[in-house]
Amino acid sequence: MKDIKAYIESGILELYVLGDVSAEEKLQVQEMVSKHPEVKAELDAIETSLENYAAANAVDPSEKVRDRVLNSMLINLGDDRIFPGQTTREKDNVAALPARPSNFYKYAFAACLALLLVSIAVLVGMYDSLQESKMRLVALQLDNQQFSKRVNLMDLQLGVFRDSTFRFIKLKGTPKTPASVMTIAWSSVKRKVMIDMADLKLPENDKNHQYQLWAIVNGKPVDLGVFDAASARADTADMKEMKPVAAPQAFAVTLEKRGGSANPTMEEMVVISNI
Incomplete structure (x- = not known):
């Protein structure tokens, strides 16, 4: 049980959730999760905590990122000639039919494009938020390690001063x-x-x-x-x-x-x- 606790406190589960582990470490985490319920519970808790944090700190993409995505998509739209204003008429003894407006397809395509852009913007925002969360988590881990080292050094010093020998x-x-x-x-x-x-x-x-x-x-x-x-x-x-x-x-x-x-x-x- 002491080894399991040490494994959980090592920080490997947090790195696994962030995708910052090697293939060998990933297999090791999966094996530990399958063998030890307490490891699985801790992993689930970390994933839930990170998801809650990302949702609470979600940010809109910057104006620069949004403009870059919009410009990239609009360049590839082509001109209006891909939407013919009227249907071609058969000339081989077929009676001409009245032209039907094609605005429906334009509006449908524009709606799909708008939905796509919104989805891209949301994904960009989530990615930025996840990257920021990852950096904060790493910084907190480093601070925790330094704090633990400092406490251990102070404990050692205090132990020497208290030792009458x-x-x-x-x-x-x-x-x-x-x-x-x-x-x-x-x-x-x-x-x-x-x-x-x-x-x-x-x-x-x-x-x-x-x-x-x-x-x-x-x-x-x-x-x-x-x-x-x-x-x-x-x-x-x-x-x-x-x-x-x-x-x-x-x-x-x-x-x-x-x-x-x-x-x-x-x-x-x-x-x-x-x-």
């Missing part, structure tokens, strides 16, 4: 970068190391370099992973988890080539703190 250590700048400062949360029980990206104040690194966190264990540097200072500006609620460490005596950060280094470049050390 975590100890917060402030690393201060070296003579190379005296204004630099950052905060690390370290749990000796869980052996976890978290960087508080919201409190990260380091010079922004370029695309060829990254900052590397080190733990000093028994006098030797231990790699705890790399990070970018630029990511601190992207999301102020982020707590970045690094590699675990059991019993460090100090933490330090150096600027290394992108991807990190096996050993720290001491002259590129930017912050350090003893525990």
